[in-house]
Amino acid sequence: MALLGWAGLAFFTYNNPPHLLNQAIALAILGLTLLASFLPATYGWNSRRRRDSDIVGRCARQSTLAALFLTLCTALQMMRALNWANAALLLILFILTEMLLSFQAR
Numbered sequence: 001m002a003l004l005g006w007a008g009l010a011f012f013t014y015n016n017p018p019h020l021l022n023q024a025i026a027l028a029i030l031g032l033t034l035l036a037s038f039l040p041a042t043y044g045w046n047s048r049r050r051r052d053s054d055i056v057g058r059c060a061r062q063s064t065l066a067a068l069f070l071t072l073c074t075a076l077q078m079m080r081a082l083n084w085a086n087a088a089l090l091l092i093l094f095i096l097t098e099m100l101l102s103f104q105a106r
Helices: 002-015 020-049 055-078 084-105
Strands: none
Touching: 002 020, 020 055, 055 084
């Protein structure tokens, strides 16, 4: 699924000019492709770390946050607004969000 998403993203960006609508579509494809790419990795990581019943929900949450972080960084880079301070602030916010959501689930 992830390989199909990467191939679709490459095909779309190669065949369409970088207009605003095409950039938004490419970001949507990128977000879904990153989500599909991160799901197996987070499932493998969490299945080795913990043995509980909510492993799928945790994997989906972590994959979604990682995909959203990278998609937002890509969108900021397209607007030429991404710098190290913005990326670090976003990363801290996403880490705190994951910590708060994981503590709430306990």
